[in-house]
Amino acid sequence: MSDAARDGGQDTRRDADEGLDSELIARWKSGDERAASALVARHASALARFAVASGERNEVDELVQDTFVRAFNSLDGFRGESSFRTWLFTIERRLLVDRRRSEKRRRDRVEIQEDDASTEYDALDGVVATETERRMRKAVSRLSPTQKEVFTLRVAEGLSYKEIAAAVGTTEGAARVHYHNAMRAVKEFLDE
Amino acid sequence: MSDCPNADVRDLLPDLLHERLDARTRARVVAHVDGCADCRSELELLRSLRGSLDRETPRVDVDRIVAALPKPGAVRPMERRRGWGGRVLSDWRIAAAVTFIVAGGTSLAVMRNARDGGRDSATTPAVGQVKSAATESTTNVPPLVPSGGVRSPAPNATRASVPVQPRPVKPSAPAVRDREEMASTDDQASALTNNRIGDLNERQLKSLLDAIEHMDATPITEPEPVTLRVGGRTTSPTGL
Numbered sequence: 547m548s549d550a551a552r553d554g555g556q557d558t559r560r561d562a563d564e565g566l567d568s569e570l571i572a573r574w575k576s577g578d579e580r581a582a583s584a585l586v587a588r589h590a591s592a593l594a595r596f597a598v599a600s601g602e603r604n605e606v607d608e609l610v611q612d613t614f615v616r617a618f619n620s621l622d623g624f625r626g627e628s629s630f631r632t633w634l635f636t637i638e639r640r641l642l643v644d645r646r647r648s649e650k651r652r653r654d655r656v657e658i659q660e661d662d663a664s665t666e667y668d669a670l671d672g673v674v675a676t677e678t679e680r681r682m683r684k685a686v687s688r689l690s691p692t693q694k695e696v697f698t699l700r701v702a703e704g705l706s707y708k709e710i711a712a713a714v715g716t717t718e719g720a721a722r723v724h725y726h727n728a729m730r731a732v733k734e735f736l737d738e
Numbered sequence: 739m740s741d742c743p744n745a746d747v748r749d750l751l752p753d754l755l756h757e758r759l760d761a762r763t764r765a766r767v768v769a770h771v772d773g774c775a776d777c778r779s780e781l782e783l784l785r786s787l788r789g790s791l792d793r794e795t796p797r798v799d800v801d802r803i804v805a806a807l808p809k810p811g812a813v814r815p816m817e818r819r820r821g822w823g824g825r826v827l828s829d830w831r832i833a834a835a836v837t838f839i840v841a842g843g844t845s846l847a848v849m850r851n852a853r854d855g856g857r858d859s860a861t862t863p864a865v866g867q868v869k870s871a872a873t874e875s876t877t878n879v880p881p882l883v884p885s886g887g888v889r890s891p892a893p894n895a896t897r898a899s900v901p902v903q904p905r906p907v908k909p910s911a912p913a914v915r916d917r918e919e920m921a922s923t924d925d926q927a928s929a930l931t932n933n934r935i936g937d938l939n940e941r942q943l944k945s946l947l948d949a950i951e952h953m954d955a956t957p958i959t960e961p962e963p964v965t966l967r968v969g970g971r972t973t974s975p976t977g978l
Contacts, residue, residue: 556926576810577811578810579809580803582810583801586800586803587800590800591795593798594796595791595792597795598791599791606796607796607799607802610798610803610805611802611806614803614807615807615808618808619805646759678786681787681791682786682790686787686791698791701752701755701784701786701787701788702791702792703756704752704755704756704758706753706758715931730741732783733741733783736739736783736973737739
């Protein structure tokens with residue numbers, strides 16, 4: 547199956563999503579504040595998932611908020627060359643990198659350790675992770691940072707390789723390789 | 739857990755999970771998954787991973803985020819910022835800016851010199867310099883009108899230069915005398931040289947107005963008749 551055929555098979559819902567985002571952005575620019583609520587509601591969870599999957603455990607709420615504030619302050623610079631969601635991931639990823647750099651200087655960042663697959667959020671949410679789920683999280687946590695980002699965007703958000711490439715600053719081909727390597731690594735870990 | 743050899747279908751499993759396939763592609767992938775145990779287990783793994791990530795993620799307070807956002811009218815248009823490593827302005831903008839500065843500076847110098855010239859008769863205004871130099875340089879060409887108001891050229895006046903900075907230049911005695919001769923013999927030339935209509939007397943003004951009235955420098959504003967050739971026949975849009 548060719549890439550064109552594959553992309554053609556994916557376009558329907560994606561186009562509708564992008565069309566709705568564009569409409570909401572236009573409404574917000576023309577003064578409709580409710581459009582901002584709709585945009586945040588549509589994308590906030592995905593940004594939070596990406597942050598958590600990337601290993602962020604502290605102040606996820608603030609990170610997502612900063613991402614939106616930065617995005618809305620720069621909406622005039624959004625040219626629509628990528629989808630709005632992809633653009634948000636790009637901004638969040640930059641914020642994550644900045645945050646890690648500054649945190650590295652101050653204190654050790656809390657990471658998922660081998661014996662710490664269950665996080666404080668599990669307890670807060672009242673969710674008890676099953677053994678299978680713990681192993682899955684552990685498998686993902688062992689991936690390289692880039693593999694983790696690509697894998698999360700593909701599995702949790704359903705982004706295309708083109709969108710992932712734009713979000714993490716790589717090529718479509720490299721994103722595909724990262725995804726399949728990550729999937730193989732996860733399977734191997736779960737089979738152990 | 740083994741991998742299905744059909745890499746194309748495996749590639750589309752996340753899209754199937756997120757319902758991002760068109761109907762035709764979806765039907766094809768589903769048909770394959772139904773008959774492939776490896777793909778079914780991989781799809782199930784993807785579903786579990788997605789659910790796990792979802793449960794792991796804390797809830798986000800949408801209202802708080804919206805409250806922190808800028809108001810629609812409060813956002814300034816984003817300026818395109820580039821580092822000095824990039825090109826800040828395009829070439830044509832630089833050229834336009836340089837042209838504007840040079841033209842503006844020259845105009846300013848000419849205006850200031852003209853003003854100084856009117857205030858101080860001992861100094862030569864830049865306009866006067868340009869005009870006299872231009873007049874003198876044109877006289878190098880064999881005159882169309884024999885003698886009269888046209889003077890013979892000064893030997894060293896063929897180069898016309900305009901100083902960028904206005905600075906008072908003390909003219910040589912022959913130059914002053916030459917200009918005085920022009921003023922006395924040719925009112926129109928004097929008016930143009932002095933460039934101050936308020937200083938002209940009645941006779942000079944009348945002469946100037948007559949010259950303007952007979953001036954044949956009106957630009958052509960109407961298009962010239964166009965002859966079209968259609969199918970071998972020559973026609974004119976105006977019907978002439």
